[in-house]
Amino acid sequence: MGAITIGCHLSTSAGFEAMGRTALEIGANTFAFFTRNPRGGSAKALDPRDVEALLTLMAEHGFGKLVAHAPYTMNLCSATERTVEFAREAMAGDLERMEALPGNYYNFHPGSHVRQGAGRGIELICEGLNQVLVPGQRTRVLLETMAGKGTEVGRSFEELARIIDGTRENQLLGVCLDTCHVSDAGYDVAGDLDGVLDEFDRVIGLDRLCALHLNDSKNPRGSHKDRHERIGEGTLGLDAFRAVVTNPRTRDLPMILETPNDLAGYRREIALLRGLAADVEE
Ligand code: FE
Ligand code: FE
Ligand code: ZN
Numbered sequence: 001m002g003a004i005t006i007g008c009h010l011s012t013s014a015g016f017e018a019m020g021r022t023a024l025e026i027g028a029n030t031f032a033f034f035t036r037n038p039r040g041g042s043a044k045a046l047d048p049r050d051v052e053a054l055l056t057l058m059a060e061h062g063f064g065k066l067v068a069h070a071p072y073t074m075n076l077c078s079a080t081e082r083t084v085e086f087a088r089e090a091m092a093g094d095l096e097r098m099e100a101l102p103g104n105y106y107n108f109h110p111g112s113h114v115r116q117g118a119g120r121g122i123e124l125i126c127e128g129l130n131q132v133l134v135p136g137q138r139t140r141v142l143l144e145t146m147a148g149k150g151t152e153v154g155r156s157f158e159e160l161a162r163i164i165d166g167t168r169e170n171q172l173l174g175v176c177l178d179t180c181h182v183s184d185a186g187y188d189v190a191g192d193l194d195g196v197l198d199e200f201d202r203v204i205g206l207d208r209l210c211a212l213h214l215n216d217s218k219n220p221r222g223s224h225k226d227r228h229e230r231i232g233e234g235t236l237g238l239d240a241f242r243a244v245v246t247n248p249r250t251r252d253l254p255m256i257l258e259t260p261n262d263l264a265g266y267r268r269e270i271a272l273l274r275g276l277a278a279d280v281e282e
Contacts, residue, residue, distance in 0.1 A: 004245050004277045005064030006214075007031035008257040008266040012044070016101075017053035020063070026267035027274065030064045032256045035094040035106070036071050043093055051100045064254045066101065067142070067176065067211045070094060070108035076128035077111035077121035077153060084124060087111070092132045095139055102138035105211055105254070107176045109144050110154035110163060121153040126166035133169040142176040142210055147184035147226035155185045155224070157203035164204065174210035175200075178258075179244065180229070181213070183236055186222040190240035197249050212255045214241060214273070230259045231269050238276075245277040 007028030010019045023031045036043040057063075074087045091108065098106055113121030133141065143163060148155030154163070164170045177200070182189050187196045200206060216234030218227040232238035244250050257269055 003029070004251060004255060004274060005030045005253070006255045006257070006270050006273055008259075008261070008270070009033065009069070015047065015050045017050050017057060020054045020057040020061075022263070023063070024057075024061060026263055027270045028266075029062060030066055030254045030256070032067045032069050032107075032258075034071060035068050035097065036090065043090075043097065046097055046100050048100065055101070065211070066104040067254055067256050068094070068098060068101075068104065068106045070106065072109065074108060075111045077113050077116070077124035079114045079116055084128065088128050088131055091128070095132065095134070095137060095141070098139040099137065104139060105142050105174070105176070106139050107142040107144050107211065109146060109152070110160070112151045113153055114151055118151075118153055118159060121151070122159065122162050122166065125153060125163050129163070129167045129173070130169075133167065133172050135169055135172075137172060139172075140174050140210060141172055142174045144176045144213070145178050145182050145185065147178075147181040148186075148224040149184075149226045157200055161204050164208065174208045175204060176211040176213060177209060178213035178215060179236060179240070180215035180217040180234075180258075181226060183217050183221050184219060184223050184225055188221060190221070190236040193240070193243045193247055193250070197247070206249060209249075210253065212244065212250060212253050213258050214244065214255050215258050216241075228259055230261060230265070231257070231272060241273060242276045242279075245273050246280045251277060 007030040009032045012033045074090050076087045078084050143160050146152040146154040189196045216229040216236045218229045219225040
């Protein structure tokens with residue numbers, strides 16, 4: 001059995017190779033990064049030599065797939081036409097740039113329907129994806145499971161399945177399961193991981209489960225709050241994460257920490273989770 005693939009969100013400010021080196025320093029073999037300023041809109045042009053250096057480093061050190069994250073402001077199902085237009089352009093641009101790093105993941109929040117209703121929200125998300133996804137693109141686009149804060153779409157496996165069903169090139173779609181979000185959404189991921197995975201398989205299909213966001217939660221199951229906590233310090237607890245890193249249906253997926261931490265904290269959490277995973281390895 002191989003080691004788990006785990007990392008955290010890293011800053012793009014010093015470039016791609018620098019992210020790879022930082023990952024190595026903290027014991028990571030994957031990482032997440034924002035494809036552009038998470039709050040704003042502008043995107044930096046990629047330096048091909050920098051990207052090449054990262055790809056070499058990743059190959060040398062056996063990295064798993066990266067999980068890029070779209071900006072939070074990107075809302076494919078906004079009630080404002082300009083915002084929807086921006087979201088489509090931003091996603092199309094991001095996916096074009098991701099082609100420089102072929103074979104990795106691009107994760108996004110499906111969106112907030114801002115009182116238009118989940119049905120209309122899902123329609124708009126599908127319209128956007130139908131406009132943006134290009135057959136032959138080498139980046140799989142992941143819908144993130146959401147906590148159901150406000151009018152967030154993607155608060156249930158059923159809503160994600162409807163987005164997938166309504167998208168033409170849906171062979172390019174997958175799901176990133178966020179442990180804090182699914183618990184906040186009401187799923188008993190801490191007490192019954194296998195039950196949640198069975199449900200995921202029944203509604204979406206486990207072949208779509210591509211990546212994990214590992215976060216403990218500050219709030220009880222079903223709270224719809226979306227406040228991340230450090231691993232083992234929240235309502236999910238350490239045993240929940242022991243289950244995730246050892247379950248045959250999740251242990252081989254890329255895992256990204258989005259806990260409130262600095263790099264030293266992430267280094268400790270990565271070591272902690274690697275330890276939990278190794279306890280049961282032969
Ligand atoms: Fe996210
Ligand atoms: Fe997340
Ligand atoms: Zn969150």
